Amino acid sequence: MKKKELIIDGAINLFVNKGFTASTNELINRVGIAKGTLYHYFKSKDQLIVDIYKALMFEIEKECVTEMSEEEDPHAYTKDVFGKIVSWFIKNPNKFYYINSFEASPYIKIHALSVRDTLDGPQKNIMQKVNMGVMKNYNTNLIKFFDFAFTRSMANYFLSQANPLAQFRKEFDEAFDLYWQGAAR
Numbered sequence: 001m002k003k004k005e006l007i008i009d010g011a012i013n014l015f016v017n018k019g020f021t022a023s024t025n026e027l028i029n030r031v032g033i034a035k036g037t038l039y040h041y042f043k044s045k046d047q048l049i050v051d052i053y054k055a056l057m058f059e060i061e062k063e064c065v066t067e068m069s070e071e072e073d074p075h076a077y078t079k080d081v082f083g084k085i086v087s088w089f090i091k092n093p094n095k096f097y098y099i100n101s102f103e104a105s106p107y108i109k110i111h112a113l114s115v116r117d118t119l120d121g122p123q124k125n126i127m128q129k130v131n132m133g134v135m136k137n138y139n140t141n142l143i144k145f146f147d148f149a150f151t152r153s154m155a156n157y158f159l160s161q162a163n164p165l166a167q168f169r170k171e172f173d174e175a176f177d178l179y180w181q182g183a184a185r
Contacts, residue, residue: 003033003037003041004041006031006033007027007031007033007037007038007041007042007048008052008055010027010030010031011027011031011048011049011052012052012094012095012098013030013094014026014027014030015049015052015098015101016094016097016098016101019101020049020101020105020107024038024045046107046111049102049107050107050111050114050115052098052102053098053099053102053107053115053118054114054115054117054118056095056098056099057099057115057118058118059095060085060088061118061121063084063088064081064084064085064088065081065084065085065121065125066081068125068128068129070132074129074132074134074135075134075180078129078180079173079176079180081125082147082150082151082154082176082179083172083176085151086151086154086155086158086168086172087165087168089151089152089155089159090155090158090159090164090165090168091165093159096152096155096159099152100152100156103148103152119144122144122147122148123140123144126140126143126144126147127140130143146182150179154172154175157175158171
């Protein structure tokens with residue numbers, strides 16, 4: 001594993017377990033690197049925290065989201081994408097908890113401009129469905145946060161179960177129907 005990846009993995013684990021108040025010295029000790037190595041890759045602790053969030057959000061987009069074609073059924077497409085995202089969260093719980101921690105922290109507001117590009121894909125996707133007349137013509141920011149709330153709450157629900165992936169396979173269809181009935185025309 002490359003040093004930058006080692007730092008990121010160590011930081012995710014540290015921040016999930018101790019919060020963003022954990023020190024860079026704790027990270028350095030946990031990962032077993034010199035302080036200069038950390039600052040070679042990241043200018044500051046804040047940059048590290050923000051960069052990890054952005055990397056995780058783009059990882060989700062790359063692994064879970066495809067572009068919807070005009071011929072594709074929007075219901076089936078959205079269900080597939082949301083299912084992939086929730087499944088990704090279940091399979092990567094520490095990354096999921098990191099995203100949750102970041103989004104519930106002051107960092108999301110303080111660094112809103114620097115993480116705005118993580119919202120471009122979801123915004124484009126929503127606009128496409130609104131323009132097709134499939135989604136209600138609500139404020140797209142409101143829909144985006146509704147979508148985020150759905151995927152994150154479903155992941156939290158399934159991760160609270162004894163066998164998260166089995167429960168996901170059993171109940172996701174029903175959960176998605178609850179979402180779709182609220183957002184679709």
